[in-house]
Amino acid sequence: MSEARNKAIAAGTATAALNNLTTAQKNEALALMADALVANRDDIIAGNVIDIERGRAGGTSESLLDRLRLDDKRIEAIAQGLREVIALPDPVGETIAAFERPNGLRIEQLRVPIGVVGIIYEARPNVTVDAAGLCLKTGNAVVLRGGSAALESNKRIVAALRGSLRQSAVPEDALQLVEDASRASANEMLKLNGLLDVIIPRGGAALIRNVVENATVPVIETGAGICHTYVDATADYDMAEAIALNAKIQRPSVCNSMETLLIHADFAGKHLERLADSFRRASVELRADAAARARVSWAIEATDEDYATEYNDFILNVRVVGDLDEALAHIARFGTKHSECIVTEDQANADRFLQEVDAAAVYHNASTRFTDGFEFGFGAEIGISTQKLHARGPMGLPALTSTKYRIRGNGQTRG
Amino acid sequence: MSEARNKAIAAGTATAALNNLTTAQKNEALALMADALVANRDDIIAGNVIDIERGRAGGTSESLLDRLRLDDKRIEAIAQGLREVIALPDPVGETIAAFERPNGLRIEQLRVPIGVVGIIYEARPNVTVDAAGLCLKTGNAVVLRGGSAALESNKRIVAALRGSLRQSAVPEDALQLVEDASRASANEMLKLNGLLDVIIPRGGAALIRNVVENATVPVIETGAGICHTYVDATADYDMAEAIALNAKIQRPSVCNSMETLLIHADFAGKHLERLADSFRRASVELRADAAARARVSWAIEATDEDYATEYNDFILNVRVVGDLDEALAHIARFGTKHSECIVTEDQANADRFLQEVDAAAVYHNASTRFTDGFEFGFGAEIGISTQKLHARGPMGLPALTSTKYRIRGNGQTRG
Structure with missing residues (x-):
């Protein structure tokens, strides 16, 4: 035996x-x-x-x-x-x-x-x-x-x-x-x-x-996480930058780190270059859609395969979306139902995101990195069920x- | 596709x-x-x-x-x-x-x-x-x-x-x-x-x-159930008979019906013939160990394979045990962790049975047939998880x- x-x-x-x-x-x-x-x-x-x-x-x-x-x-x-x-x-x-x-x-x-x-x-x-x-x-x-x-x-x-x-x-x-x-x-x-x-x-x-x-x-x-942060039109810039950077670089190797940043076109129009520079200073490689690359020339082109990849590394997909619906559809298609975040000052959009996104943990104005037994106050963790x-x-x-x-x-x- | x-x-x-x-x-x-x-x-x-x-x-x-x-x-x-x-x-x-x-x-x-x-x-x-x-x-x-x-x-x-x-x-x-x-x-x-x-x-x-x-x-x-009723030394005869008969014959085809009756030797010494007659009158075939067959000549011999079989039919295994420990060991070996019952007037034995038997539902002085969403008051049932x-x-x-x-x-x- x-x-x-x-x-x-x-x-x-x-x-x-x-x-x-x-x-x-x-x-x-x-x-x-x-x-x-x-x-x-x-x-x-x-x-x-x-x-x-x-x-x-x-x-x-x-x-x-x-x-x-x-x-x-x-x-x-x-x-x-x-x-x-x-x-x-x-x-x-x-x-x-x-x-x-x-x-x-x-x-x-x-x-x-x-x-x-x-x-x-x-x-x-x-x-x-x-x-x-x-x-x-x-x-x-x-x-x-x-x-x-x-x-x-x-x-x-x-x-x-x-x-x-x-x-x-x-x-x-x-x-x-x-x-x-x-x-x-x-x-x-x-x-x-x-x-x-x-x-x-x-x-x-x-x-x-x-x-x-x-x-x-x-x-x-347990484990697999392709997590998104969606920065809505009304997001506060400083908050969005802090949350997105934290979700990507505070510990890229773990399942609750961000792999794809979705940005409302209005926010991108005002802030994308500045936000991209922050990621560049943090040594994060950007893979972006055409709308984002129009503003961030050094980003390389993102493919569907990239959107479906858990990098666990200093690499980030960036995609510009026209509205919340487009963000929700992207998350439904590519997410692994682990942790998803919306950064917004619009309460109705926040509520809709929290209600409609199908994931273990959905966040309004906080980093996905908090999906963790210790951070939730459980005192210990045998893993994160997906x-x-x-x-x-x-x-x-x-x-x-x-x-x-x-x-x-x-x-x-x-x- | x-x-x-x-x-x-x-x-x-x-x-x-x-x-x-x-x-x-x-x-x-x-x-x-x-x-x-x-x-x-x-x-x-x-x-x-x-x-x-x-x-x-x-x-x-x-x-x-x-x-x-x-x-x-x-x-x-x-x-x-x-x-x-x-x-x-x-x-x-x-x-x-x-x-x-x-x-x-x-x-x-x-x-x-x-x-x-x-x-x-x-x-x-x-x-x-x-x-x-x-x-x-x-x-x-x-x-x-x-x-x-x-x-x-x-x-x-x-x-x-x-x-x-x-x-x-x-x-x-x-x-x-x-x-x-x-x-x-x-x-x-x-x-x-x-x-x-x-x-x-x-x-x-x-x-x-x-x-x-x-x-x-x-x-x-869902589903599989080899359920036992253990009749302890101090069980009330009428209650034991009613519970055991109900568990076997009220609807033999379902998962919460009884397949094996375990009887303390003291109870068997006093009541086994009478209890067996009740099952015979209900057209239940008995398969029994040597100790039970010494008192119930018409029962056929029970094998380990019988103890491991969910009959869903008018067939019942009967085994005489020396004490609660022997009953617990039999249940641990042959049970499917569905529903198990002890009939006893001894509160300490009841408490020990309820604590130590590893099953979805453990009963003291009630039929295993109650393991059911409607009987539990849930109003509906998608199944019984085992x-x-x-x-x-x-x-x-x-x-x-x-x-x-x-x-x-x-x-x-x-x-």
Whole structure:
């Protein structure tokens, strides 16, 4: 039997005990996990050095190596993240609804753990700890399958975390790392119906597409974001510039950054050159439609393929539109229903945009970069869901729960 | 291009208008739909006769033909079902959460339609109307793909409903019937990511398994139920008998009926013969373990395969267990996490059962047959979810909605 299946089964054996834990017991485990990370940091960093050296020898880019790298400070920050999860309210056990039927049945709907959560991700060892902490806080067992580039780091992190669980009420088997980091192990996980209750992919577009296309286990899709900012005719210039620049350059590599700027023709007529200069000073390459290039000669021509691309880079599409309808149509065609923004002083247009745009998060006069569990005040985030079922947008702890109905009677039968 | 894809695209063109409808406009459409069904009943019944005759010529069983059959009374009942949906509260637009962040961002989470819902089902023409009504009430477009055995009925029903929508604010294209009832059309629907937001299968185990195994579109799994009733040592005999009989025979063909009766050895020692006689009088075949057969000679031997079978028939497994732990272990091994019941006068055992059994609905002293949207007071039901994501148990109108975040700022950017 394969490692992935074995470990999913092992995780399943922990769910009954996890379901019965108190919040205090789970928090105690999280504190032990945080301490163990710091106490074992030399071993973890030694493993990380192996990963980094193998990656460098294999030609991994410096930016990817930087995401992979662990040092004392980063390990302390990751441990601190676990400690912050302790302070969050535990959603498990919450009564969502309670009512009595005319026949006397008393029905309650409660939040319960999902069961066994599979996480498939890439070479970011912080995800190993974050996901483990959020899953255990919500009473879930977790099967982690990280990328091969971080394998030695992940093995040592999980060994430290599992070791710490031995001193807690959380069964060690609640936390599993699949060490076979081949594509085959990921693909096998995708079919473990009955052993995994959900798979959450965390990573780039190719990873997520593979999960969505091949999973028979339910998936919470995360990540892809082609986000737009629409600058309306009445937008305040300074606000529009600040929001658009922030949405593009504050962190271009993430899913809630802007890929396309839509500008009302009236605003473009007055301000496009100045706005384009601001992007040029920020080293942003512009790809623009004909109307925009008429004013910004250095921009290159934007194609439909550009409008459909998530650059995650210092590249921006610019398109001039005649009215709000044209902006809405562009977003409906090219958007990925992640985060969309209108900058306007016109309340009716703002309301229409907020109502009509179909996306996880729609903004009036604020940067799309705020679509984030921490920025929303959830205190933690297992990802940003881009699907419409179960959870949409930033997912806090409740997204890692299911529900069950508890019904108390005194002999009722159905007539 | 195929019919299924074309109709999913057509349904998608209706979503923007659907999203902007008022509750009154949607209710008006539902009333028109109900009237149109009744007004066109002769045409619909003429189509149904064609289906029935083709089915009978093809050797379809009388019980399946009965599910397929429409007459004046049944059409009136189906129309009445639509009228009852009018009275239900519209979940769309509901504010689920509203909060302000320290930076002044005002964040609201709202209920919105899912978008385009695909329903794949068998030869029950009432599902055509029920699903259309529930989807339209929640502002969703719907692509229906019913079984070939009901095709002529479904075509005439949908023609009547679409005709009635022409007099309403609901776009006719919101309601689509895929007339190609081949397996290929269903399998194509399963891959229409980006065109269908969710697929809900309604039907037997084979249909549901095909959907779960082949869909890349998110699925809400419904239906399969191997439900247990555990009669504890302290159970009241009359209550236990009434609940167990009701769970088995009130309607054996449905997912919330009982397949296996677990009996504490003490209760079995006192009452098993009498209880078995009650099932015999109700024409229920018993398949039992050795301990039960020692007392009930006419029962045949139960195998692990029997324990894992959803009979949907007048057949019942009976197993004697030594204690609650053994009952919980049996349910964990063979249950499908649908509906489970304990009959007991021991409050501690009841509480433990309600806490520890992992199922959509767990009962103390009431029949599992109550797991049903109408019985729960939801007024309607699109199905009973047996998965843990999005919705679990009976699904009322909110299960047909998604959410979105609406964020209002005054120039906020992320630091």
